[in-house]
Amino acid sequence: MTTPKIYPTASAFRAELAALRKAGARIGLVPTMGALHKGHLSLVRETKKRADKVAVSIFVNPAQFAPHEDFDRYPRTLEADYARLAGTGCDLVFAPSAAEMYPRGFATAIQIGGPALGLESDFRPHFFGGVAIVVAKLLIAAMPDIAMFGEKDYQQLLVIRRMVADLGLPIEILGGAIVREADGLALSSRNAYLSADERKVAGQLNLVLRAAINRLHKGDAVVDVESAGAASLREAGFNFVDYVAVRDAETLEKITDLTRPARILAAAKIGATRLIDNMAV
Secondary structure: OOOOEEEOOHHHHHHHHHHHHHOOOOEEEEEEOOOOOHHHHHHHHHHHOOOOEEEEEEOOOHHHOOOOOOOOOOOOOHHHHHHHHOOOOOOEEEOOOHHHHOOOOOOOOOOOOHHHOOOHHHHOOOHHHHHHHHHHHHHHHHOOOEEEEEHHHHHHHHHHHHHHHHHOOOOEEEEEOOOEOOOOOEOOHHHHHOOHHHHHHHOOHHHHHHHHHHHHHOOOOHHHHHHHHHHHHHHHOOOEEEEEEEEEOOOOOEOOOOOOOEEEEEEEEEOOEEEEEEEEO
16 A cells, blocks of 8 residues: 655645646645544545545644634544555645744734634634634645545535635635444544443434424425424433524525525534534535
């Protein structure tokens, strides 16, 4: 199996990709925060179908964590991640330090509206600013032809598409399908936090969303479906529900009917673990 070469600095990473690009290679990038699972690896494989060379970035981005969130305990499994990437089609790994990404004196921010407004922003107002700046830096370092992001973070995917379009970056942003466990739980690095009992509750999240979609197809009002979905999550054992929301699939604007493609999104907490999921309606 091919083991990808690791680059700790943006300058070395950029120089290698520039040489590959000059040789005619089509470049794909898969940004991650590490703790890689089958969902991440599926993104790498899908990117390889569309690019000659695939780069994966691994960086736990401090800018997208609030002080009370799980930055310090977020899983960091670099050596295991490198091993998992062998044989997936990954050619290069960019694994920078925090000082490499945010050197002393760093003072730039990116503010995004549109699809960044509401949902996650209502509960994590810092989040998309942190995501935007690190993704912009990764895209500028790699300048790939395509970049692949998982649809599990659906709002993030639309935010990044909006940013890339607004900044005029010549990069196609693609979404990779959600990979799920046997009971339907969306794969997430944070699933490792769940106790055995919490894991059983977590498996109800996707079932509640599927039930909500069935109700929508039967003609139930969007507001009633959202309210019932949140109630169902609480009954299932989630101790706090941030939202169950049906939105326009392209803009994430609120909708009252299904005349346009729609997406149902949810965020809920079990103990100290916050889970998100979404499905096409």
